[in-house]
Amino acid sequence: MALLPLVTGGAQAAEWRVTRIVAPARVLALDTVAGAPRVNAGGLWYALALDKGAVTLRFIDAPPPPKPPDGVLPGGRVVAGTRDIARAWLAAPTDRYPHAVFGHRLAAGSLVIETRAGKRFTVRLKDDAVFEDLAPRLVDLDGDGRDEIVLVKSYLRRGAALAVIAQRRGNYEVVAETPPLGQPGRWLAPAGFAPFTGDGMKIALVRQPHTLGALELWEWRDGRLQKLAALAGFANHVAGSDALAMSAAADFDGDGAADLALPSFDRTQLRIVSFKPEMHEIAAVPLPAPAATDLALIPGPPPLIALGLTDGSLVTIGRN
Numbered sequence: 265m266a267l268l269p270l271v272t273g274g275a276q277a278a279e280w281r282v283t284r285i286v287a288p289a290r291v292l293a294l295d296t297v298a299g300a301p302r303v304n305a306g307g308l309w310y311a312l313a314l315d316k317g318a319v320t321l322r323f324i325d326a327p328p329p330p331k332p333p334d335g336v337l338p339g340g341r342v343v344a345g346t347r348d349i350a351r352a353w354l355a356a357p358t359d360r361y362p363h364a365v366f367g368h369r370l371a372a373g374s375l376v377i378e379t380r381a382g383k384r385f386t387v388r389l390k391d392d393a394v395f396e397d398l399a400p401r402l403v404d405l406d407g408d409g410r411d412e413i414v415l416v417k418s419y420l421r422r423g424a425a426l427a428v429i430a431q432r433r434g435n436y437e438v439v440a441e442t443p444p445l446g447q448p449g450r451w452l453a454p455a456g457f458a459p460f461t462g463d464g465m466k467i468a469l470v471r472q473p474h475t476l477g478a479l480e481l482w483e484w485r486d487g488r489l490q491k492l493a494a495l496a497g498f499a500n501h502v503a504g505s506d507a508l509a510m511s512a513a514a515d516f517d518g519d520g521a522a523d524l525a526l527p528s529f530d531r532t533q534l535r536i537v538s539f540k541p542e543m544h545e546i547a548a549v550p551l552p553a554p555a556a557t558d559l560a561l562i563p564g565p566p567p568l569i570a571l572g573l574t575d576g577s578l579v580t581i582g583r584n
Contacts, residue, residue, distance in 0.1 A: 282549060283582075292306070303578060333355075336353050349380070352377045355375070407465065414428055424450055468481055474503045479526070531554035
């Protein structure tokens, strides 16, 4: 492993370290299953863990994925919940909005929800919009112990909005949206859900990660989505990729509140952002090559961020 020098930035500058991790082959993807981070190197999966301060890779014989439900969006993911929703997925593939942000022309016309009580619900969009996403995000946004669902909803004429789906009057429906971005082809990418400001669940997203790169903080309150703050210079998606977790939320600076890590707009740095007492950068950590994969958290303390780069290497980033 090689240590790389660090240049820090932000009002709470600290020393950070980038460490190259020797992988058995070119790194293709990272993800997290049931809280456990893993890396795909050369087509095989390896568990990532911290052992006596060193990151280790252990080969895992990943079982074949279960048969997807009928009508699921190609490339879409069935998401399992831990509260009132048992699982949810995107369905009704359609090419009526051929933006191809994930490298293909299909988006979803509906969302299917199965509750733990054994009921199934379908949220169908009108012909003027699609779910331009791959996986429902199950989040208890209001602290009532029940999941809401967060998805990117794109209008054919007005571009993307962030939509909240919740149960109302015994059914599920879209209950709140951010304003659409204004034109077809404009898209946004959710970046994280956490009590970032210390007073309830918040939503972080990147507005137009390919062309603008504005990190925005939103809150669902009184049935409306309200923007609280914004900061420029971020990207949490690569056009044509199906990697939708190029960010990680954790308490990186030790102040007791969740922070957010995600790449800079050119993906040559990993930027760490705090939201207390206001939105500001803690550090900007130079990377030896641009970020290319999802981020994964290796439990600490302190937490380490694992990331695959465009040169096929694997690195971790953490505080000294």
